[in-house]
Amino acid sequence: MLPAPPRPSAGVLRMTLALLAALVCGLLLSAQPILNGVLARAVASPGTAAMISLLVSALMLAPFAAAGGGPDLSGLGAIPWWAWLGGLAGAAFVAGGIGLAPAIGLAVFLSVVVAGQLPGALIIEGWGLFGAARSPISGSRVLGLVLVLGGVLIFRFGRF
Numbered sequence: 001m002l003p004a005p006p007r008p009s010a011g012v013l014r015m016t017l018a019l020l021a022a023l024v025c026g027l028l029l030s031a032q033p034i035l036n037g038v039l040a041r042a043v044a045s046p047g048t049a050a051m052i053s054l055l056v057s058a059l060m061l062a063p064f065a066a067a068g069g070g071p072d073l074s075g076l077g078a079i080p081w082w083a084w085l086g087g088l089a090g091a092a093f094v095a096g097g098i099g100l101a102p103a104i105g106l107a108v109f110l111s112v113v114v115a116g117q118l119p120g121a122l123i124i125e126g127w128g129l130f131g132a133a134r135s136p137i138s139g140s141r142v143l144g145l146v147l148v149l150g151g152v153l154i155f156r157f158g159r160f
Contacts, residue, residue, distance in 0.1 A: 030110055033097030040098045050095045057090075082130060111148075111155045118145045 008016070032053075040049035065071050093113070101109040122141055128134040 030106070032094070033101035033109060034106055036094060036098045037102055046095065046098045049098055050091065053094050054091060108152075108156050111152045115149050115152045118148055 036049055036053050039052060040046045043049055043052070096113075097109065104112075122137050122145065124130060124132050125135040126137040
């Protein structure tokens, strides 16, 4: 009889679940520009559609914010000014998706978004910006970025 295969460690299982959750987030985000575009056409206003979308997001997150006795807002005054840019980034993605995805295509829009996110992530982690854990900008990470940029070009101009 063969021995039983080794059981994955708790750390491997947590990482696997985290990667799967990130994949689901990515799948959901891929539909967001199209769904928000439908909303924009229905209300005849991209700006209003973006506000409605972000309001729905806020309402969906309210129960999580209220869990455990509610948030402690006493530390809001100590937040660095740049921490508020997260909301600006979310609004830019929503508004950009409404206007750009129909113009350039969903797949191209999302591939260019990812192509923009990766150098940003390299810089943020490489320099430890915004309190991020530092991770060196290695040759393999730069190669990965170049491959993604090549993928964007294939998405946009490839004809097979």
